[in-house]
Amino acid sequence: MKRQSVLIPNRGTVALDIIQSMRSMGLETILLFSPEDAGSLPVKLADRSYKFYSSRPEDSYMDMDSIMEMAVELGVDFLHPGYGFLSESPELAEQCARHGITFIGPSPDVLRRVRNKIEMKNLARQLGINTIAHSDVINSPLDIEFVSPEMKFPVIIKPVTGTGGHQIRVAEFRRDAQDKLQQMLKRDSIQQEGVFLEEFLPFAHHIEIPFLRDSSGNLLIMPEIESSIQRRFQKIFQESPSVNITDDLRQSMMQDTRRLVESLNYVGLGYAEFLVEKGESCFSEINPTIQVNTLIPEVHMLSNFIKKQFVLARGELLHHVDGLRIFEPKHNVILASLNAENPHDAFRPSAGTVKDFFHYATIRNVFKTSLFAGAEVSSTYDPNIGKILSFAVQRENAINDLCQFLNTILVRGIHTNLLFLKKLLQSPQLLRGETIIDFLNLRFEFAKRPRSDDEVELAAALLGAAFHVENRRKNYKAQLERMKQPNLLRRIFLGR
């Protein structure tokens, strides 16, 4: 029998995870990569790789036609989309089904339903689940006139079918919302399906419930993840379980999740997202892909979720799950996202060549990264370059361990948010568990940290010494050059 193969149209750590897991299932891994990623780790590790013609996202990892063409031509058996890019696209899943390729993820029908955020909220309400106040679909900036006057500002503006946080905007008041709507609706991709307004809750907690469900309806629910701390709607710090919810609330959210996935007849891995404020939960959406934080339930259960996704996609059943199983956590797991961005310059993304990279982990740390000395970090894609995890029975110990681990990591050549993460992990507000959605604006100050005289003096000594050595070498070279000059007069006057 021919060896089965899987196509991976993705990059970075998720591509690495898929390559590793699928290979250990005995599959041949075939990677599609963009020209900018030619030197990246996934290309080095995949069994076979094929290059896209261009690095622009829409001509590479977002180009469904090219991806399907390759899949058909290579005769692959499976396609794992990873996360981001086309991973939530029902069209890609449908195309795969049409060509007899198994798409590793939920069915096209489920993907289509969970993609529409408003439809999901309506479904939740029909099932008697609380949702956040939101507007109807808005297709033109003028539609804001029809938004109910009861809508409280600030609001967040979301594309109805958007994926990822980068398209979301916050508007402080009505006029502001109108301006931002106008901007967002200029993009063709957003314009087609429209946007909607949702109440912005800066003091709420962002909770996700990961679940796995098989085709016989057996459901495994994993401990909740709190991922409140975000910058520009990208998650920075996540922990599980959350310290901000009671057992009753946890139970009720898990029951809500169960009702939702059962009514969708969801098969595969997914996350139900809730916002929790004042002891009440509001359902927000379902994320149908593997995520950065999939590492958290993987550590809770000591299992590989890409393999689980794979067996569920093949129609197999979950082991040791009969009906409903709720997994009890034994540890506190925390996860930080390592990004290529400059915390000293408004977190601008940073690109370049990594000159130096090392780290040293304990048995309670997991560090997944695509970095290596010599790696090119490009600016075309996401700034996330790694995920760093630590676990312990006590939350404080897990946080402290992670911080100690961060101290062993050194990256030179590009800017990273390492220092920011260290300061974040040491902040008393975080240790007290005051993790809220607007934490980075309301509870934490990074830039204004005062520096002691000792620290600045030390920096002065280091800079002075470095400059002295450099200057001395430069003068010495200049002297040598002068000595070579044939002009005797010059030598008399200048060559000391």
Next chain:
Amino acid sequence: MKYRFQIHKRAFDIETAPGSTFQSETKIRVEKKPFRVQIGETRNGEILSFFVNRRLYQIEIERDSEGYPSGILVNDEYYPASLLKIDKLFYYRSRPQRSSRSGLVKSFIPGYIQKVYFQVGDEVKENEIVLIHEAMKMENEIRAPISGKLKNLGVKEGDNVLANRILFEIE
């Protein structure tokens, strides 16, 4: 040798023996306060780390366009810096920083121009947001480095730009 640096808004006089190579523990005085400094690791002539009192510090020096230090990272902690003078004779940095700033702004990485707030000929104040440049899933507010008239606008809304392209120029 004497050096005068401004670091983190304070000026420091730094003094060291002229022949010091810092290959072994060497004294350097910062405002008369002595530090014992030794090079830890170098690569291609660039110093990567120093020992100070037997403790290792990773450093990375940021440079301006002429190659002079404009900042230093000490164990990832950033300190803006500028060289004021070397000994008493040479003033490398006599001109104030302001006048050296140009009104020319280039894209620092490739991206997408999401929004442009001004038109050619408009008066722009220093630090006002001129346009929004989206790259790596982030929105970067590109602000005016100086006040003046917007002379040249190299991009329009919806453009994809490469790195190092002129975004706008202020006069």
